[in-house]
Amino acid sequence: MAEFPIGIKNLIATFERLPGIGPKSATRLVFYLLNTPENYVAEMARLLVALKKDIKICKNCFSVSEKDLCPICEDEKRDKMTICVVERAIDVMAIENVGGYKGIYHVLGGVINPLDHVSPDDLKIYQLIERIKKIKQENKEKNLEIILATNPTMEGEATALYIKKRIVEIDDQIKISRIGSGLPMGADLEYADQATLSRALDGRRNL
Numbered sequence: 001m002a003e004f005p006i007g008i009k010n011l012i013a014t015f016e017r018l019p020g021i022g023p024k025s026a027t028r029l030v031f032y033l034l035n036t037p038e039n040y041v042a043e044m045a046r047l048l049v050a051l052k053k054d055i056k057i058c059k060n061c062f063s064v065s066e067k068d069l070c071p072i073c074e075d076e077k078r079d080k081m082t083i084c085v086v087e088r089a090i091d092v093m094a095i096e097n098v099g100g101y102k103g104i105y106h107v108l109g110g111v112i113n114p115l116d117h118v119s120p121d122d123l124k125i126y127q128l129i130e131r132i133k134k135i136k137q138e139n140k141e142k143n144l145e146i147i148l149a150t151n152p153t154m155e156g157e158a159t160a161l162y163i164k165k166r167i168v169e170i171d172d173q174i175k176i177s178r179i180g181s182g183l184p185m186g187a188d189l190e191y192a193d194q195a196t197l198s199r200a201l202d203g204r205r206n207l
């Protein structure tokens with residue numbers, strides 16, 4: 001069997017590491033790029049390098065940002081007493097696109113998953129608890145709500161319950177809710193349509 005040149009083989013292997021891309025798709029993408037105008041590929045390469053160089057992680061909520069603080073954390077009009085906890089920055093975008101949510105976020109960076117060797121310490125859970133402590137200290141009279149919006153998967157549910165336990169340990173008066181109704185079990189927030197996501201947020205239940 002004929003072999004591809006090394007440059008093509010290496011690029012196929014790189015594409016295969018992307019989520020949802022198997023060997024066939026990776027090969028198709030690489031050959032597509034091979035036949036595409038050079039300036040398109042050059043622009044893509046430039047953006048890929050810039051992605052790692054210019055995009056920062058917000059030091060408050062761990063979402064993506066161009067500055068130390070993301071635009072949502074910087075926005076004075078956002079309700080700092082409502083924190084929506086999500087798995088990934090892409091979930092922040094999904095909820096923002098629905099519109100209507102006025103609170104702020106906390107991006108965990110994944111879910112607890114023993115099979116993938118992801119423990120609570122690998123996520124931004126400690127940082128969430130510290131954030132909650134600080135907000136409570138500065139706003140003793142105000143009510144704080146934590147919306148646990150991890151995906152409705154087994155790992156997402158387990159992570160939500162773990163975080164709830166940790167929050168109750170520091171203060172059992174904090175309102176903790178879980179997004180629900182409408183999101184099918186095993187669903188991914190990022191792929192939910194806007195109406196479903198909006199219902200899931202509005203229909204959140206106490207946890």
Ligand SMILES: [Zn+2]
Nearest residue numbers: 058061070073
């Ligand atoms: Zn932020």
